[in-house]
Amino acid sequence: MLNDIEEVLYSEEQIQAKVKELGEVISRDYEGRNPLVICVLKGAFMFLSDLVKRIEVPLEVDFMAVSSYGNSTKSSGVVKIIKDLDVTVEGRDVLIVEDIIDSGLTLSYLVDVLERRNALSVKIVTLFDKPARRTVGLEADYKGFVLPDAFVVGYGLDYAEKYRNLPFIGVLKEAVYS
Numbered sequence: 001m002l003n004d005i006e007e008v009l010y011s012e013e014q015i016q017a018k019v020k021e022l023g024e025v026i027s028r029d030y031e032g033r034n035p036l037v038i039c040v041l042k043g044a045f046m047f048l049s050d051l052v053k054r055i056e057v058p059l060e061v062d063f064m065a066v067s068s069y070g071n072s073t074k075s076s077g078v079v080k081i082i083k084d085l086d087v088t089v090e091g092r093d094v095l096i097v098e099d100i101i102d103s104g105l106t107l108s109y110l111v112d113v114l115e116r117r118n119a120l121s122v123k124i125v126t127l128f129d130k131p132a133r134r135t136v137g138l139e140a141d142y143k144g145f146v147l148p149d150a151f152v153v154g155y156g157l158d159y160a161e162k163y164r165n166l167p168f169i170g171v172l173k174e175a176v177y178s
């Protein structure tokens with residue numbers, strides 16, 4: 001598995017320090033509120049579990065699974081809801097937890113869905129941002145690291161469902177997918 005990594009971009013320690021920082025800012029911003037924290041499966045599972053430990057306000061967690069990449073390194077452009085939320089978002093302060101914003105298609109679709117369901121507020125926290133690849137105008141409210149235009153894996157992110165369990169994030173060798 002490690003042989004398939006071209007370069008480590010951020011180590012486990014760097015990621016954990018950033019998650020703590022994000023948790024502190026979010027805790028301050030949501031003081032006195034009870035946000036509904038939505039994990040976008042599967043990629044965000046690891047970030048979600050580390051982040052909520054650093055958020056010091058009462059919150060609820062729910063999960064949504066969407067997919068647009070399938071077994072490819074390019075977005076299909078079609079976002080599919082594979083698993084919907086268990087609870088209603090009406091009147092709730094919603095915080096979407098995402099691992100990466102790349103084209104922006106997944107999140108622009110999700111934000112639209114949640115706003116149409118009458119959430120009180122919808123904000124986004126993403127650990128990784130790849131602005132070079134954006135095809136729709138979309139910005140996170142909170143972001144961890146800005147990445148170069150390369151396909152990355154680890155810390156929840158996959159290629160063809162593999163590499164999610166790496167504790168760091170790295171660039172996947174092109175030979176693996178070409």
Ligand SMILES: O=P(O)(O)OC[C@H]1O[C@H](OP(=O)(O)OP(=O)(O)O)[C@H](O)[C@@H]1O
Pocket residue numbers: 040041042043044066067068069070075098099100101102103104105106107157158
């Ligand atoms: O900004 P975008 O171009 O839409 O890309 C970002 C999305 O793509 C990945 O999910 P994917 O569809 O691969 O599903 P997964 O989380 O199950 O891996 C990633 O976890 C984000 O949700």
Ligand code: HPA
Pocket residue numbers: 069100102103150151152153157158159
């Ligand atoms: O660079 C990436 N790696 C893994 N999954 C992704 N989904 C969007 N961009 C990426």
Ligand SMILES: [Mg+2]
Pocket residue numbers: 043069070157158159
């Ligand atoms: Mg994926």
